[in-house]
Amino acid sequence: MSFFRVEDMHINLGEFSLKGVSLEFERGEYLTVMGPTGAGKTILLECIIGFYHPEKGRVFLEGRDITDDPPEKRRIGIVYQDYALLPHMDVFKNIEYGLKKTDSNKESRRTKILDMAESLNISHILHRKPTTLSGGEQQRVALSRALVVDPRLLLMDEPLSALDPQTRHTTRALLRQAMRNRDITVLHITHDMDDVWALADKVAIMRDGRIEQHNTLQCVFNRPCNQFIADFVGATVFEGTVLPSSNGHCLIDIEGLVLSSTDHAQHGENIKVALRPENIMVFQQRPDNHSVQNIVEATLEDYYKEGILYHLFFRSGEVRIPAVVTSSAFHELNLERNRSSFLSVNPTNVRIT
């Protein structure tokens, strides 16, 4: 039995609802939940922790049904985007607040708080009121407060999204370190792909009160099960037909564009194929190296720059293929709109979903 399991959870709060959410994960795993605004992510957290009682469905933790337990009995911690620190208490008392319920020894509490403060680099602000702290400091205090009571499961609702990019980067690193040291089980809601890449073992994608796909990071990013998820995780899904093949690879016809894949499917089967733009290699000349496979001549239709990356959109016949290159590669390849280039993708990166 899984460490944590949600079974067919339904709730309707008017504006937000859950329509049969099921998910499970194991002790020590880090699950990120992504989805557009209004998908029901926060409601899911608040049902798991017990602030709302689901109209239907059950929640199991360590094999026990906790659906009817009040939040104070569940030992599930929560960290919010807006920190929710108690403004009438200083940082020390905020962290001590939950500990008072589990540890009656003042000296032991003090030791735990000082250790936690040191590990999250907030020892110097223990005497200050939350309103005098920066966003990053407040988030570290909120995290300390949740972790110091040793929760069985930690829920985080966009914990880094209110921080500026630099602070977000350092807090994410600190968060990763804190989680690794504690072997804690986490469910983390985020909109930020960087959070997912840096922290997650598993990803669940939500839409309209439902989980659309829930699997390992690699699986969801490389094999999105539909176009919505593909769009969400930055992949592209094509529909194709499996052709007869002789070399053991699967040949797939995508509107006249034939690609070879190391995945398997039956001849004549209609399938969906996912490609990630970072797996598309771009060449100025046709590569003559035999190890390069799946070579396609394509015309650059459009591109835009984002940070140090260029997002490129090629067309080969009826098929539009997105790719991404660094700024320096873009200039080295001398890429221009309506100019032909050669694309290649390794058969291991042509994923049948």
Next chain:
Amino acid sequence: MLKITPFKTGLLLSSFFITALLVCAISALFMVPSLEDVMANIWNEEMQFSLKLTLITGVISTILVMGFALPIGYTLSRLDFWGKGVVKTIVNLPVAFPELVLGLCLLLLFGKTPIGKALSAIGLDFVFTRKGVVAAQFFTALPYAIRIMKSTFDYINPRMEFVSRSLGYTQFETFIKVSLPLAGNGILAATVIAFARCIGTFGTVLILAGGSYMKTETLPITLYLNISYGNMGMALTSGIMLVVVSFVAIFIFEKTEAKL
């Protein structure tokens, strides 16, 4: 430097006009009677009785008002339940009621109905008694305090309470340790407003408690009775006393609010 436009001038003029008018009105109360008259009237037996009754009933009513306004305000802010809209409208209704009508309703409730008779049987007789003064003040001030408490709890981030629950505190413990301390300023404001409403209640007290000389006579009743007799000195002094008590309450509120 603020650029003066006709719109801003209009806004400022309307603010200053009303402020000046109020200052003149309040000053008139203090200017018209002589200091000797006011001092003599303050030590008058009727004034002493009235002041004492006003303060005692005002304090008791305010405590009762806050005792109900806190849970009702919290309920209306935090809980969703069937009939919430109706409850909200009914508890707020006395704000829009003329005090005399509210007094009449209470007079009928405590006088003629089974509820009134049942309360009377256990010694809670509200009609033409000092307990009636408290009841009248209570029902007049309660909706104001509820409104302030509801707004106060609305402004407290419910996630602070959620986090408290997740850290092992029950809903009641969370209310005591998180919601109440954070509502400090609102509680203070509601207390001062409730007290000011209680000591100033006239119509409801007059109808329910009777406004009898030296029996159920609060400061507003003293003002009314003496102005009816033509005793302007006593009427003005009771007006001054009401303004002073309200001023002291507001002053304490401002000082305490700054510390919270």
